[in-house]
Amino acid sequence: MSLLQTNQLLSLFEANSQTEWNAKLEGLASQLGFKNILFGLVTDKRQPLETAYLVSNFPHAWRSAYDQQHMHNVDPTVAHCLTSYLPIAWQSETFHGPAQGKFYEQACGYGLRSGISFPMHGSGNEFGMLSFVANDKDHAANSPHIEELAVMSMLRDYALESSRKFVTMASQPAVRIKLTASELECLKWVTAGKSSWEVSRILNRSEATVNFHVANIMRKFDVQTRQQAVVKAIKLGIITPS
Numbered sequence: 001m002s003l004l005q006t007n008q009l010l011s012l013f014e015a016n017s018q019t020e021w022n023a024k025l026e027g028l029a030s031q032l033g034f035k036n037i038l039f040g041l042v043t044d045k046r047q048p049l050e051t052a053y054l055v056s057n058f059p060h061a062w063r064s065a066y067d068q069q070h071m072h073n074v075d076p077t078v079a080h081c082l083t084s085y086l087p088i089a090w091q092s093e094t095f096h097g098p099a100q101g102k103f104y105e106q107a108c109g110y111g112l113r114s115g116i117s118f119p120m121h122g123s124g125n126e127f128g129m130l131s132f133v134a135n136d137k138d139h140a141a142n143s144p145h146i147e148e149l150a151v152m153s154m155l156r157d158y159a160l161e162s163s164r165k166f167v168t169m170a171s172q173p174a175v176r177i178k179l180t181a182s183e184l185e186c187l188k189w190v191t192a193g194k195s196s197w198e199v200s201r202i203l204n205r206s207e208a209t210v211n212f213h214v215a216n217i218m219r220k221f222d223v224q225t226r227q228q229a230v231v232k233a234i235k236l237g238i239i240t241p242s
Helices: 006-014 018-031 060-068 076-083 097-109 146-171 181-191 196-203 207-221 226-235
Strands: 036-042 053-056 088-090 114-121 127-134
Touching: 006 018, 006 146, 018 036, 018 053, 018 146, 036 146, 053 146, 060 097, 060 226, 076 088, 076 114, 076 127, 114 146, 127 146, 181 196, 181 207, 181 226, 196 207, 207 226
Parallel strands: none
Antiparallel strands: 036 053, 036 127, 088 114, 114 127
């Protein structure tokens, strides 16, 4: 693991776009020896975690499964970061009980075997976490040196401060998207994890009709998947997750 220079950390503030900032953060993590990184931040601890400003180069299939199955409810790194200011190094021993064990096995299936997560608690009541993840179960993240912890902690602080302008932009109210009563009804059941067939049975409508409404919702939200539509609806305050 190589250490970073101050000018490299300051480069995060020079990013002119979210895409550029994301690339710089991923590059700095790579220099520290980590293939994958996750940066997640909500502007207020009371906000649902589903609304977080998220930067991640984790496998897309893993992120989709994580979101769809609400895995943050069993993810021990999230539970730790919510209540602590100290980093948590994680490997198989970090995950206790059947639910967490299954969660870890799934993560390993996508090459996420060991890492270290740093909590973020901002002065404006923000909450988030920065996770560095590797595929090697014996990676140095399991027992990092003090110098390495200090550098990762500094990167966490620089990432938090430099991300504020992009987080603010992302959280600004967008043009209100209007859904019909039928679309909103379908969206609420999709948010609850129901399939089109299940929604059709609940609402006593054909599955084709449900799919039609869901397709309209995705078009209005300019997203590609149902889960993305759910996340956007939560961010816009159109629905509130239970």
